[in-house]
Structures are given as C-alpha cells and as structure tokens.
Amino acid sequence: MNTCTTYSLFAVVAAAGLLGAGSAFAQLNPACPNCEGDPRELAEEAVLNAVPLSVWLDQATYGTGDVITITGHVAHTAADVPVTIKIHSPSGNIVWVNQLAPDENNEFEIQVASESWSETGIYQVLAQYGHPSKDNKAQFMLTSTSSVMEVADCGMSMVAIEDVCLEYEIEGGMVTGATVNQGDTSLILHITADDNGKLSVTFPVEVLEEVFLVLVDGEESDDVMIDGQSVHVYFPAGAESIEFFAAKVIPEFGAVAAAVLAVALVSIIVVSARSRLGLVPRI
Template sequence: MNNRTSFALLAVLTAVGTLTISSAYATEHYPAACVGCSMEDARAIANEMLLESIPVSVWTDKTDYGHNDMIMVTGQVANVSGFPITVTVVSPLNSLVTIDQLTVAEDGSFETTISTAGAMWKYDGTYTIKVNYGSAEKSNSAKVELTGGVEWIPNYSIPTIEAPIECGADDITVGDQCIPYSISGGMVTGATLNSGDNGSIIISINAEEDGTLTINPETTVIDGIFMVLVDDEQWDDVEIVGNKVTIMFPAGAEQIEIFGTYVIPEFGIIAAMILAVAIISIIAISAKSRLSIIPRY
C-alpha cells in the first residue's frame, strides 16, 4: 500500500469517527425526533422539557373553588436537592392563611391537598399558593379563585394629614411607628406592615454576610409573635422572648417577615388618641350610669 492510499484510508476513518461522536453527542443532549407522533404526544414532550428547565413548578386541579372544597396541589422540581418544599397560602387581604412543608419524591414531584373550609378562607377572591424550594430564586406560585363566601369590602376613610414621624437612628420607620432594632452583617432598607389578624411586619434588608437582626416592637404595634419567614421560607434560627425577636439570617437574604396574632393598622397617632379618649369617655359614662341607679337610703 502506497502513502497516498494510506492517507486516503486515514481520512475516511477520521470522518466516520467524527460522525459517530457527533451522533452520540446529539442523542445525549437533544430528544429523539418524534416521527409519527400525535399532537398530544408532541405537547407532552414539550411540557416535559419545560418542566426540566424550570427550578420548581406548581399547579392545581382547577382554578375555581367553593369555601368547603379540597384543592389538589401538584408540582415538580427540576433538580432534587434534598430540601423540603415550603407551601404558603396568602388570602385576598394579603394575610397568611396556612403554611406547610412537603417532601419531594425521588422523581422530583410533590403534591398535597388543602381544605378551603374554615374562618381563614371565608372571604371571596384570589388566593395565592406559593412554593419555595431551598432558596428565594427557586420559587413559583399558582392562583385560585374562591366564590360563594363573604365579599370583602375595604373600609376606606379620608386620611388625616399629620406631621411626618421622625424616628431615631436605631429605629425602623414603619408607617407612623418607630420600632427599635439592631443589625449586624447587613443593613435595613425598608419596612411595611400587613395589619389585622395573623398580620406581619415585612423588613427588607441587604445582607452582605451572615448576620443577626433584633427588633423589639411595642405590643401596640404587633402582639403574639409566633413565626418568622426569611425570603418566604419558614425560619427556625430565631429567638423570641416576649415581643423581642432575634433572627439569624444568611448572607444574601433580602426579606424577613415577622408574624403576630395581631398587627395594628397603619393609622396615625391622632386617630389612636381619639380612639383612646372615646373608650375612656364610654367607661366614665357607664360608671356614672351605674352609680345613678344605686338606691339611696
């Protein structure tokens, strides 16, 4: 065999090897062509590819429910990492309805049922089912509509013009309230109140490293603190002593939400004083009325 023939044979073998490797690479990284598939099969393959690209997905068996139904919640994670799924439900009033943790199956699926019976579900409207899988980036939500219950009508009033509240350097300004706090490993960038039963204080932070946030609100602001979420995930690294709360947060945390059995609405100090005077007046009148009916001898 001469040199020209040897080079030609080597070129053919190289080309065949390259085609074989390319075919194997394509088979590994791209799905096989669905020859002769129906439209339903094509949709199923597309949905499967979509689920594999989304960190966590969630859906319900339907979108509309009554106030004594069961919501079937199903979901899928793209990569199983050993974390539980945290499920929270928020009402149309933006208050927490329920919270739960689910175990993820080996195939990445998870499911649960949620009952819409009970006082926390009494209002009609859109309820948001949120899921979180280990970090704030791996989250998703589904919305359902409840009908046949109580219609929520906001009780709006004309706001009272008041002088702005000036809080100290060691206070968080929330509406017209000043809440004492201290923080290490980051800084507080803002705070808001969700008022009412099972309301909360939402504190935005910029955490450059692992740190600690301590707040000590008055019981007139929030009372009965019972739970803390860090970036929408239930947090156990918390110390609660009376109304003083200390939260150990990780680097990169952005939001801390503190729940109490009751949180005051964001009304002004003047409105609170008027309410207090009215209560004292009622008590005084009631006491005077009781004295007037005591028989005299």
C-alpha cells in the first residue's frame, strides 16, 4: 500500500467517524432544548400568532332565538384599538354590529341573541381589527326553529334527521344544514362552496324516495347522476344550496312546513388550487 492510498483510507475512516458522532449527537439533543410546554399547544399558539385576526363560532347552525357565541384572537394588539364585529344577513344587510377590546391574552368573546332576525339562511360574521387588511370572517346557518334538539349519534360527514343519520360525501365545500319542504316534497342541503366540487348522498327510504330532480341554487342541474337512492351532483364555487325533489318525503319529517335539521358534524374539506371541477372523477 502506497502513501497516497494510506492517507485516503484514513480520510474515509475519519469522515465516517464524524458522521456517526454527528448522528449520535443529534439523537441525544432535542430540536428545541429550551422550549417548555406541550408541543401541540405551542404549535397552535404559533398558528394563531401567524394569523393577524382569527374568529370562530361555537356552532355551525342556529335556530331563531338561539344565542350565538363569537370568539377570536388578535395576533398583535395595539393600545385602545377595539375589534369591530358585524353580522350580515343572507340578503347582505347588517343586522348587528359591536366593538370590544381583546383581553390580556389577546382574545375576545361576545354573545349575540338572534331572536329579532326573521331571515333564514347563511349569515356572515365579519371581524376587523384596526386596518381593513386585518380582518377575518366566519359564517353560520340560521333556521326558523330552534337548533336545540336531540341529535342522533352520527359520525363524520353525516346529517342527523331525528334518529336517522344521513351520510354524505362532499368535495370542495361543507354542508351547513338541511331543511325538509313537505309541501314541495323536497329536501334542501345548505352548503358553502369554496371551490368547484361534488356532493354524493344515498337517501334512506325513511327520508326520501324516488329522487327525480336536483336544483343547485334554484336552477335545475344538468350535471347530476341519479342511481336509485344514490345521487351525485356537481356544483360550482359559491353554491349555497342543493335541493332534491322526490316522489315521497316521509311525513314524519314534514309535520312543520319547514322542519329544520341539525348538523351533527360538519366536515370541512380544504381543497387545493389543483382540485378543480374538471379534475373530479365523474361516476
């Protein structure tokens, strides 16, 4: 073995030793040795601090007369600057406005009574802190009867209709509520659509029988497939309602002209910019 080969072998062995030591050192030392607290709580706090203003509601659906709890967080506060909250009705009118100061934890909470609101549908909650660029919004469904009712134990992506769990799948938005229209023998699923998407639902005979027509925002949809009790319908971004007309709507669910159905759990599907209607596989 010549001198050059000896030096090369020594260099390889030394480099391997350094890499092994570095790996052992990384395993012995945590990524953040000075951090204290639950990692999940720290992550949630980091997300809140990254968003200038956050706002959320305690429910997705309320009935007329229910109390709506609005909660939020301001990432960075300034002295004597309040949070302004406005609520817009489905027709766009401002039905409630108020200002409040964040607490010492930069959080705020306020309760709003809805008994004076006669218009049903999707309401927008707009929160603003100081400059107009620091704003955020949430939305909820207001129905004509109280949303306080016994709900079946349903799982993800289901709407509870008394003791029947109506399962659905949705891409590009979320289901916010449902209404039975006994007079027109139809069921309306209220949705919010951030993107083009698709709703699939199989109706139990306890709810609807023989679906023959589907409307999206009041217009007959030609992008729908009805296969017995299963219905697949595509909707555009911004759609708010999908109405299913059937030969029969079970009377038990239509004793009131517009019986309101509570949502057991809203499944929010976040769709990337690549998830467009043309990319959704047709059935």
